[in-house]
Amino acid sequence: MPEPSAxxxxxxxxxxxxxxxxxxxxxxxxxxxxxxxxxxxxPDRFVVSSYRFAGHGVRLRIVGRDLAVQIGRPFAHLEIxxxxxxxxxxxxxxxxEEETGVLCPVASTDAFGSxxxxxxxxxxxxxxxxxxxxxxxxxxNWLDRKxxxxxxxxxxxxxxxLYERGKPLHVxxxxxxxxxxxxxxxxxLVSKNGKGVLFPGMGGAGKSTSALACLCAGFDYLGDDYxxxxxxxxxxxxxxxxxxxxxxxxxxxxxFPSLLxxxxxxxxxxxxxxxxxxxHVFPKRLARSAPISVLALPRIVDTxxxxxxxxxxxxxxxxxxxxxxxxxxxxxGVRGFERLARLVEHVPRYWLELGRDLSxxxxxxxxxxxxVTG
Amino acid sequence: MLSLQAxxxxxxxxxxxxxxxxxxxxxxxxxxIYYSMDKVGGLLWAMIEAGHSLEETVEEIVARYDVxxxxxxxxxxxLAADLIQENLVLASDHVPPPGETQGPGSRQKLAYEPPQxxxxxxxxxxxxxDPPMPGLEEIPWKEPAAGSSG
Numbered sequence: 001m002p003e004p005s006a007x008x009x010x011x012x013x014x015x016x017x018x019x020x021x022x023x024x025x026x027x028x029x030x031x032x033x034x035x036x037x038x039x040x041x042x043p044d045r046f047v048v049s050s051y052r053f054a055g056h057g058v059r060l061r062i063v064g065r066d067l068a069v070q071i072g073r074p075f076a077h078l079e080i081x082x083x084x085x086x087x088x089x090x091x092x093x094x095x096x097e098e099e100t101g102v103l104c105p106v107a108s109t110d111a112f113g114s115x116x117x118x119x120x121x122x123x124x125x126x127x128x129x130x131x132x133x134x135x136x137x138x139x140x141n142w143l144d145r146k147x148x149x150x151x152x153x154x155x156x157x158x159x160x161x162l163y164e165r166g167k168p169l170h171v172x173x174x175x176x177x178x179x180x181x182x183x184x185x186x187x188x189l190v191s192k193n194g195k196g197v198l199f200p201g202m203g204g205a206g207k208s209t210s211a212l213a214c215l216c217a218g219f220d221y222l223g224d225d226y227x228x229x230x231x232x233x234x235x236x237x238x239x240x241x242x243x244x245x246x247x248x249x250x251x252x253x254x255x256f257p258s259l260l261x262x263x264x265x266x267x268x269x270x271x272x273x274x275x276x277x278x279x280h281v282f283p284k285r286l287a288r289s290a291p292i293s294v295l296a297l298p299r300i301v302d303t304x305x306x307x308x309x310x311x312x313x314x315x316x317x318x319x320x321x322x323x324x325x326x327x328x329x330x331x332x333g334v335r336g337f338e339r340l341a342r343l344v345e346h347v348p349r350y351w352l353e354l355g356r357d358l359s360x361x362x363x364x365x366x367x368x369x370x371x372v373t374g
Numbered sequence: 375m376l377s378l379q380a381x382x383x384x385x386x387x388x389x390x391x392x393x394x395x396x397x398x399x400x401x402x403x404x405x406x407i408y409y410s411m412d413k414v415g416g417l418l419w420a421m422i423e424a425g426h427s428l429e430e431t432v433e434e435i436v437a438r439y440d441v442x443x444x445x446x447x448x449x450x451x452x453l454a455a456d457l458i459q460e461n462l463v464l465a466s467d468h469v470p471p472p473g474e475t476q477g478p479g480s481r482q483k484l485a486y487e488p489p490q491x492x493x494x495x496x497x498x499x500x501x502x503x504d505p506p507m508p509g510l511e512e513i514p515w516k517e518p519a520a521g522s523s524g
Contacts, residue, residue: 325390
């Protein structure tokens, strides 16, 4: 289906040439200079690729061939032909120290505004909110929200965690998407014939099971845990795919044998789940966006059969809002909550009670779509 | 003891809430605890949002539901105390302009069930393990005013 046209980006004066806020000047300017040096020193390792993230043009420029592969794979389904690339709304510049020999000019982000611990790293923001920095043991990245530019250093692509390899730049993208009125929500999303089925729910509710069962049965897949939610002017909603990655525990993978050969196990103690890049398994079943036609609230039940039944608006909001608002890198506040409330008011909602026979899930979802779309 | 003349308002600084088909869904964004109340509880929240006093809420409940004033009064006092305890509402001086009641008029009264504040602490427990995440409203970033630098 044709993607909805991207809303006009927020009107911002100036551009990448503007000087950063005084307190950030050494850090951000130095990072850009280091990236430029890396591209000069190792042009043979310089990889450029273009994407559409929720309809917005994104340019990825990476110095470091293996880093480019690791960062690009979860976005592979969103890549576009560079010769027809649209206006760039986000540029992401990254370099790998091990491949380029260029050190990070910033030792830490400590001297840089308010800080929070997110996902084993420290996130900081400048007092005016323009700059957001995220520091992990092996990487430091900055987002300039005005220039729509990310610049970052990685010690070595070999040190990327499984999470970074599956959901790269998650912290920044949650801010950048929100700046463009696309809200990250905790839900799965599949589609058939251009009609989307959103699976909201807490961890363990059955979002991944539902989404992957549908994918394996021929549905188009957009995600099984995070989706970009956009409200359109006429009151309908669109879901955007963010990544093509999924994480599954060993006993969960056994339910989907076709995924098993593609499982990438973790190496760190906290990496209990294996990463699977679905672009390797079902490259032709990965969709970029889909209008949301129905909400299917998964719930695991102790029966053989899977069935669906109507859910109230309150039940749908309870399934969607708490984790979407509280468990993601940044809280979206009252505005995000009101958007979710409009979603459950506008879109039909049902409980999807998941029985032990997973093969029934796609059939029930097919029936559900037929029920709501006529 | 609460006065039935008391008025309250939602604690908008920390709380996001919505009443959908009579069911109130409330999230405390500062601690991750979330709540639901249906029927009479949802009506109480809607009345609080509209600025009505507890006494006016009791009158509305008695008009809509098959319940005595005494029972409704006791339940509303109890529920309001729960909302205050959970920091979901704050005292308010605002008096809304006179408006139509939403009572059923000549319609048959609805069966009454004592209201309940359903409390969900699972996200709150999760947040307690990790430092609180920032809200995007904390880093709103706006264009600087014309004539300023940066």
